[in-house]
Amino acid sequence: MTITIFLASLLGAMALGIPIAFSLLICGAALMWHLDLFDAQILAQNLINGADSFPLLAVPFFMLAGELMNAGGLSRRIVQFAMALVGHIKGGLGYVTIVAAVIMAALSGSAVADAAALGALLLPMMVAAGHDKARSAGLIASASIIAPVIPPSIGFVIFGVAGNVSISKLFLAGIVPGMLLAVALWATWWWLARGEAVTPPPRKSRAEVLLALRQATWALVLPVIVVFGLKFGIFTPTEAAVVAAVYALLVSMLVYREIGLRDLRRLFINAAKTSSVVMFLVAAAMVSAWLITVAQLPAQVVALLQPLLDSPRLLMLAIMVLVIVVGTALDMTPTILLLTPVLIPVVKAAGIDPVYFGVLFIINNAIGLITPPVGTVLNTVAGVGKVSMDEVTRGVMPFMLAQFAVMFLMVAFPQIVMVPARWFY
Numbered sequence: 001m002t003i004t005i006f007l008a009s010l011l012g013a014m015a016l017g018i019p020i021a022f023s024l025l026i027c028g029a030a031l032m033w034h035l036d037l038f039d040a041q042i043l044a045q046n047l048i049n050g051a052d053s054f055p056l057l058a059v060p061f062f063m064l065a066g067e068l069m070n071a072g073g074l075s076r077r078i079v080q081f082a083m084a085l086v087g088h089i090k091g092g093l094g095y096v097t098i099v100a101a102v103i104m105a106a107l108s109g110s111a112v113a114d115a116a117a118l119g120a121l122l123l124p125m126m127v128a129a130g131h132d133k134a135r136s137a138g139l140i141a142s143a144s145i146i147a148p149v150i151p152p153s154i155g156f157v158i159f160g161v162a163g164n165v166s167i168s169k170l171f172l173a174g175i176v177p178g179m180l181l182a183v184a185l186w187a188t189w190w191w192l193a194r195g196e197a198v199t200p201p202p203r204k205s206r207a208e209v210l211l212a213l214r215q216a217t218w219a220l221v222l223p224v225i226v227v228f229g230l231k232f233g234i235f236t237p238t239e240a241a242v243v244a245a246v247y248a249l250l251v252s253m254l255v256y257r258e259i260g261l262r263d264l265r266r267l268f269i270n271a272a273k274t275s276s277v278v279m280f281l282v283a284a285a286m287v288s289a290w291l292i293t294v295a296q297l298p299a300q301v302v303a304l305l306q307p308l309l310d311s312p313r314l315l316m317l318a319i320m321v322l323v324i325v326v327g328t329a330l331d332m333t334p335t336i337l338l339l340t341p342v343l344i345p346v347v348k349a350a351g352i353d354p355v356y357f358g359v360l361f362i363i364n365n366a367i368g369l370i371t372p373p374v375g376t377v378l379n380t381v382a383g384v385g386k387v388s389m390d391e392v393t394r395g396v397m398p399f400m401l402a403q404f405a406v407m408f409l410m411v412a413f414p415q416i417v418m419v420p421a422r423w424f425y
Contacts, residue, residue: 005034006288010338020334021284028287035294046290051283054238055167058157059282060275061241065248066108067267072252072259074219075117077212078103081220084212088203091193093126094139095186101143102182105150106223107244111332111369115144115377119384130198133387138395141381142403143185145366148332150178152226152240155332155362158282160237162289162340165354167237168230173359173421175227177410181363184402192398218251278333285337309350316352316411319343320364324404327368331376335365356417363407370396 009030013023025047032038069075082099086092097118104114118140126136148155151171160167204212213220222244229235235243252259259267308315326335340361347357369377372393382392410416 005030010288020330021281024281024284024288024334024337028284028291031288031291035291037291037294043287046287047283049286051279051286053161055157055161055236056279056282058152058167058238058241059154059278060271061238061245062109062152062154062157063113063275063278064268064271065241065244066110066113067271068245068248068252068259069104069107069219070113070117071263071267072248073256074107074248074251075100075104076121077216077256078107078219079118079121081212081216083201084204084209088200090200091131091189091196091198092200093122093129093131094136094189094193097122097126097136097139097143098182098185098189101140101146102150102179103220103223105147105178106152106226107219107248109147109152109154111145111147111366111377112380114147115141115380116384118144119381123381123385123387129200131193131196132395133385134391134395135192136395137381137385137387137392138397138399139185139189140385141370141375141377141392141396142399143182144377144381145369145403146178146181148366148369149174149181149359149363151175151230152237152244153362154278155336155365156358157237157241158278158333158336159340159358159362161282162285162337163344163354163358165344165358169355169421170358170362171230171237172227173355173417174362176420177359177363177406177417180406180410180416181403184406185399188399188402218255222247281333282337285334289337289341305346309346312350312352313411315346315350316357316360317408319346319357320360320407320411323361323364324368324371327365328371330368332365332369335368336361353414353418355421356414359417359421360407360410363403363410367400367403367407370400 006027010023010027013026014020018026029038029043032043079096079100082096086095086099089095101114101118104117108114123136123140127133151174153171153174156170156174157167159165160170225247226240226244229240229243230237305315308318323335323339326339344354347354369375372378378389378392378396381387382389
């Protein structure tokens with residue numbers, strides 16, 4: 001009965017067009033009424049406590065870092081460096097997109113921010129060079145979702161808080177899987193672009209490559225600082241977010257000098273607006289998460305999935321399929337906040353490493369950002385690149401399938417994730 005009320009109240013509110021955060025509050029109120037615990041003060045207290053978390057401070061700082069990087073010229077210099085490295089290869093602009101996406105993923109942690117930057121910088125270049133517009137937009141969208149997997153990742157921060165899992169371990173465990181997603185995109189682009197009659201730009205000289213490297217060095221140093229600091233315990237993930245934001249601010253203002261004092265107000269407001277949406281979602285979800293625990297909903301789910309607990313791979317496969325279905329209708333953040341409190345006890349009961357589960361769960365949610373009809377990154381690329389949603393959806397399909405293939409390969413062979421992860425721990 002509890003599961004029925006939970007789903008009916010949540011889905012019913014969403015069906016009426018109520019925003020996700022308020023739907024979560026309605027769901028929480030419905031559960032409180034069902035459990036005979038309804039009290040407006042408890043509801044308000046849990047709402048405030050939901051956002052009162054030190055690790056969640058990482059979210060606004062990573063958002064701010066992304067704004068500063070895009071406005072301060074760091075993103076553009078990364079693209080120029082990638083152009084100098086691989087732009088001359090046949091289909092080179094596609095490889096530039098992938099390389100730039102990987103580097104930018106290690107800077108911002110936001111798929112939407114990377115999609116906006118890459119779409120604005122590279123899509124016009126790819127179309128002008130003669131690449132298919134829909135395919136190019138699809139590549140940019142699918143490359144952008146590497147951002148939530150490679151550290152620093154806002155998705156890992158939210159999952160770590162919701163599931164009480166080490167965020168530092170999640171960050172370090174996401175490095176190799178993120179690179180594997182990039183390899184899948186590289187192979188898919190090679191296969192699709194090999195028949196295009198597009199003449200790549202001439203190869204850059206060694207001096208030009210070194211110049212591009214020198215100009216991008218300040219941007220390239222940041223991922224090294226973050227990974228090194230986490231690996232050796234110099235700072236926590238929250239402190240890493242502060243380091244990233246301050247570093248991006250100093251480089252943008254003092255080194256590249258593309259941001260002035262008059263620009264800061266606009267950038268801070270943009271970051272605050274985006275952060276407020278995420279934080280309100282987190283706060284509302286924590287109300288439901290508390291009531292899910294009180295109602296012993298995870299125990300009921302464990303009982304339902306009891307036949308699968310003896311087969312961790314089969315259980316993981318079932319969970320991944322469930323997340324794919326949910327990801328077509330919900331954005332990444334609400335999916336993480338809704339499913340994590342329910343699934344973590346199931347995963348632990350089956351003896352699955354929560355860090356391994358977290359990496360695959362975030363990969364699946366990241367791919368959900370490019371699954372129609374809700375895909376946030378699809379909408380971002382369509383808006384920035386002035387491409388119809390139908391075209392972007394058609395173009396993203398082969399890349400999305402390649403990334404799903406990598407994810408299910410990790411389900412079948414967990415050591416692909418965990419063996420490299422222990423190198424970084």
